[in-house]
Amino acid sequence: MRGELAAFLDADDEWLSAHLEDLVGLVNRYPSAALYSTGFIRKAPGSSATPGPFQSDEDVLIADYFAAALRWPHFVNSSSTALRRDVVASVGGFVENLPIGTDQEYWARVALTGPVAVCGRRTSIYHTSLPGSAMSNSHWRNRLPEAVRTLQTHLATCRDRARHTNIKAYIAWVCTNHAASGIAHGHASDCRQLLRSDLVRDPYVRWRVIGLRIASEVPVWLLRSYLKVRSLQASLLESGVKL
Secondary structure, eight states: OOSSEEEOOOTTOEEOTTHHHHHHHHHHHOTTOSEEEEEEEEEOTTSOOEEOSOOOSSOEEESOHHHHHHHSTTOOOGGGEEEEHHHHHHHOOOOTTOSSOHHHHHHHHHHTTSOEEEEEEEEEEEEOSOTTSTTTTOOOOSSOOHHHHHHHHHHTTOOOHHHHHHHHHHHHHHHHHHHHHHHHTTOHHHHHHHHTSGGGOSGGGHHHHHHHHHHTTSOHHHHHHHHHHHHHHHHHHHTTOOO
């Protein structure tokens, strides 16, 4: 790394013209932030663009990334982010050889070191569901997401009660996402074990856990048919078709 700032861009995503300018502006306004991010636009093939979850008329410094991630799920996208050289030197690089969840673990690890500065303007495009992408080729594995392992280690020494609570809720959210994916991929029995664990015993995900436990008992063929219908409905709605 030669410069003082590293900005990230996945191979199948895009930056809009003002992206780097907005990131540099964030660094100048919030020099002590650990992570910098702009808003983004989500775009799937054949669908209209949809805005990312975070929008603000002003730049914002977020003290607790994990509380924010519960309010605006996936509000940080890799192709919208930047780090200072000293932060990279402090936290190290991405965990290698993970099939999925590398970025989730990394942003969580970075966020443990300081606040997150976010620009409300959407200056990047996140392309989803592209053939050949890492997400499209990923296979579900019966192991905890790496972000959960990282955060469990941190909780062992965390003395901030509010932060501890938010991280536990975030871990539960990550685990239920993992279970939902596993059930959809036909691994219901493995997911039922996760859904009975202490990792998801958090008020934030109580009702979602109940729903996933019910879904885990549904035959895979029926569940996949339902998910296909839901996906078709979402695509039609994004295209402006009234159902």
